[in-house]
Amino acid sequence: MKRSNSESSKLDRKTVERNRRIHMKDLCFQLASLVPRHFFKHSKDMLSQQDQLELAACYIKQLRERVEKLKRVQEQAITTTRTSSSGMTSMMIGMRLPVVELRDFGSGIEVVLISGLNKNFMFYEVITALSEEGAEVVSASYSTVGDKVFHTIHAQVRISRVGVETSRVWERLQELIS
Template identity: 90%
Template sequence: MEKSNSETSKLDRKTVEKNRRVHMKDLCFKLASLVPHHFFKPSKDMLSQQDQLELAACYIKQMRERVEKLKRVKEQAITTIQTSRSGMTSMMIGLRLPVIELRDFGSSIEVVLVSGLNKNFMFYEVITVLSDEGAEVVSASYSTVGDKVFHTIHAQVRISRVGVETSRVWERLQELIS
């Protein structure tokens, strides 16, 4: 009877270990799928799991550095706005609003729009343009700093085979803000 318990225990450990490996493989696949495809030089299929993890870690590091840089830029912009309010010169004088920036990350798009408080800007119109051109908005946010409103929209391609023609999106957004 002890032998059957030992065999059962051994089978249970094998099953648990197999399930653990399958779960880890699934998690690694999910992590690799979150990294934009243009970040991987060769095809993801050709990379070992270790290489995929290293590239994902590198990508996360780059994004962390980018976030830190953007935080510094934001703090500088806030300081500039506060300085301009106190009567000193401002680097933002002469900046024509609204300003739009479009970044294409392959399967995703980021739209950054800076507008003034007095601009009757319809946020939903930008979302409509993205949707019409084949992108699905996954997040949208805005923040107000001084007399400027910073809108950020993240969208993903709805159908990866078709994609989104960013030049067309750019043209339509330019028409929208002019």
Template identity: 90%
Template sequence: MKKRNSESSRLDRKTVERNRRIHMKDLCFKLASLLPPHLFKPSKDMLSQQDQLELAASYIKQLRERVEGLRRVKEEQAITTTRTSSSAMTSMMIGLRLPVVELRDFGSTIEVVLISGLNKNFMFYEVINVLSEEGAEVVSASYSTVGDKVFHTIHAQVRISRLGVETSRVCERLQDLIC
């Protein structure tokens, strides 16, 4: 009876181990299929599982470093933009004739800064309509009130990048709208 139990137990362990190996092989195959094909050098020899795992680990490390680098660049640009915007606002508020329309073209994105007085009424949705009609999609919009001035900032993305947006035409239409 004891001998039968030990044989049964040995068979169970072999089955469990075989299933574990099959599962691990399947996971390694799935991991390798997620890697971009350019990572595999064209060779006649197949990569071992260990090589595939090392390749995946180095690729993940490269991606992590790239993400961190992009995050740092984004933070630096945000800080620079904030400094530039605050100094620009200060200089603009001195001797400012309202309303002001300022458009910055960044290629595939544009930034619109509208400065108006509290007493100047224009419908914000009309500004968004102008941008939309000219081929830009509004990504974000914000406003702030400083004293008797209202600062509107709109970020828009060009819908069809090869056509772009004619910023001079947009600026003209916005001038007509808010003046």
């Protein structure tokens, strides 16, 4: 009897370990799926799990650095806005509003639009332009800091075979803010 309990316990441990490995493999797959395709130099299928984890860690590090850079830019904008409210300067140094930044991530696009409170462009027109050029808006947000409005739009390619012509999107956005 003791022997069968021991064997049963051993099988339970094997099952628990197998389930743990399956769960870890699934988590690694989910992590790798969050990293944009263009970040991988080779196909994800050709890379070992360890290589995929290292690339994901590198991608996260780049995102963290980007967040820090954007925080510094935002803080500079806030400082400049505070300065402008005291009458010293009315614009961010070297920056004329509105400003459009477009980042192409292969399967996704990020649009950052900085405008003044007095610029009356229609936000839905930006979303319509993205949609008409083959991108589906996933999220859109804005924040107002002083007299500036920061819009951020994330979109992904609707049909991966066709893609999105970012230069055309850029031209349309320039037309809208002009």
